Amino acid sequence: MGRRGYKSEETTGERRAAARLARSPRLRYALLRSLLSLAMLGANVIGVAIVFIVVRFVLPLPDIEDEDEATIAALIALGLYLAFAVPVGTYWGLRQSKPVRDWWLSGAPPTAGMQETILTLPRRMVRVYVVLWLVGAVLFSALSFRYSSELALDIGLAVLLSAMGTWAFTYLLAERILRPLAAASLEAGLPERTQTPGVTLRLMLTWGLTTGVPVVGMLLVAGGQIVGIYGASGDRIAVTALFLGGVTIVIGSLATLLVSRSLADPIISLRRALARVRAGDLDVRTQVYDGSEVGLLQAGFNEMMAGLRERERLHDLFGRQVGQDVAQLAIERGAELGGELREVAVLFIDIVGSTSMASERPATEVVGLLNRFFEVVVEITDQHGGFVNKFEGDAALCIFGAPLDRPDAAGDALRAARDLRETLAHAVPELTAAIGVSAGQALAGNVGSAARFEYTVIGDPVNEASRLTELAKTTAGRVLASAAVVDRAAAAEERERWRADGETVLRGRSAPTTLSVPVDAA
Known part of the structure; x- marks a missing residue:
């Protein structure tokens, strides 16, 4: 789960790392720092080893006097420099991360400045090793210059060529190891400007430092042999080419793997998240841990999902307010004022004695009873294909046949009653309700103004159902339907469940209305 409660898509390796590091902030940071220190040390030691092998056994160095003395001096200088550079580099690198450590342990939300500090930490750590390698290149070139200027040039170039590959590896490793810190800092949102190299620059730098530069080294060796700087045998030149080519393939492949994973991981997490969205799960977000356009893609997905969740929430609330069918119709066709004549059935239900109930019971108890009452009304109406068009205090107007057609709207309303x-x-059982049912043609549509309107049904069936409900409050069965709605029921079985019960002139009408009641009504 992310810090905001959404399920985050992460790679398998990231989930394992999260499980290992989820014990405490202090332990998590200590493990991250230890892993980072080992990775930095390992990358640079390998770089030093490659320089030693290249200079001692691979490069066709010029002939010099006192070769044994030069070799011993070089080994001593290398040992002394490593004894100096390793602790200095480690301390300097850890100093770069001290503000990050303080922030991580504090648990405070990241500021814009802290985001920049964390996202640029790999770059600043690489600068430490850039300085140390450049100092080493100058030192070993100066040491070799007393024996031969060509030797000094070869050693300086060998150190620089190995240094560039080491820098690329150091940056890629640091960026990947520090991903949990970057993700935590980016939970508050992306910074205004990108803090890390973009996709194109990252790919070009990785290729150039780990593949292009070694190839340039091979070209320089070949050019030096052609112009006679080395005068080495063909076998020695072949060994040089084979070693540099092999190192280029291995280092280039590993660096390409690292940079490709840095781009593939967020794409994989996005693909998995999209699969969950297609399955209907909107409570998903991706972890943002990149300050480049890759991070913009991750953050854009999360913003899109936030918008979809908001839209779904509004859709749900809209459906609860006006009914799911009305909401879906408004989404598909738009919401325009006006309506259409439709054959509908109307069921009106009202609580008997609601005024005395409100005066005799506490308001909270009244609300609780009304909610239980309307819960049953909504559920039964939905079961029979209608929808509750509106709640009117302690009454409800239920429509069958609008906005969606029903093959037997009258029969549905009678069954629901x-x-x-x-x-x-x-x-x-604490409440008694009266029910009136009518059917006929009515105008169904949006009524109101362009600023605010509602979907409703207007016409004689609505008025008749309301009057029948008033009359039903004084009858034994509490349910009345007009004979017209019973005649409109398509199913003979439903018509047989109702019987005529005389006729009456409803309030506001001149012609009498024939009444029907359920056959089992008392």
Whole structure:
């Protein structure tokens, strides 16, 4: 899980590292620093070993007097310099990371300055070794100059060629090892400007320092042999070419692997995250640990997911407010004022004695009862293919046949009325509800203004259902339907569950309305 609670996509190696380092901040940092120190030391020791092998056994060095003395002097100087450079480089490198250590252990959120310090830490650590290698190149060239100027030039070039590959390796290793620190610093967001080399520059520098520079060395050896600087045998030149070529292949391949992984890892994590998004999981984010355009890609994905989560949340809230069908219709067709005539069935349900209930019970208890009541109303209405169009205090208007067509909207409404009567009697026995059902043509659409409107149904079926509900409050079964809605029911089985119960003139009407009640109503 990320710090914000979202599931983060990481590589297998990163998950293992996180599991090993999840014990305590102090231990995590100590392990990271130890791993970094070993990696830096190993890369530079290998670089020194390559220089020694190249100078001692590979390069066709010019003939010099006192060769044994020069060799012994070089070994002594190398040992003394390593005894000086290793502790100095280690101490200097650790000094570069001290502010990072203090921040990590404090647990404080990263500032912009701390982000820059962490993201540029690999580059600043490489500078330490750049200085030490350059000092070494000057020192060994000066030491060799007393024996031969050609020897001094060869040694200086050998040190510099090996140094460039070592610098590239040092940077790539430091960047990868410090990835957890970079990820923690970037949780607050990316800095305004990139702090690390981009993809193109990273690839070109890696190729140039680990492959291009050694190839230049081979070209210089070949050119020196042609112009007669060395005068070495063909076998010696062949050995030189084979060794430098082999080193180039090995070092170049390893460096290319490191830089390719630095680019492939975030792409793999993004691919896995996208697969989870396609499966419907929106609670996913990728770990951002790169300050270049790769980090922008990772952060862009997280921002996109935040937008999708917000959109899904709004969609969910919108659907809860107006009904999922209405919400989906608005998304697909847009939301314009006006409507269309549709054949609909309307069910109106109202609580009997709600005024006395509100005056006799505490408000919190009343709200609890209403929520239990409406929960049943919504569930039963959804089960029968309708939707609750609006809540009106202690009443609800339920529509069947709009916004989506129903093959038997009247039958659905009648079944829902009977089901509501039985379910409410068991689920909310503290309340008594009256139900009225009607059907016919009505105008269904968005009513209001361009700034604020709602989807509703207007027409005679709505008015009739409301009047039937008022009348049902005084009848024994508490459920009334007009004979017209029963006649419209497509299923004969449903029509047989209702019986005529006289007729009456509803309030606001001149013609009488024939009433129907469930056959099992008392």
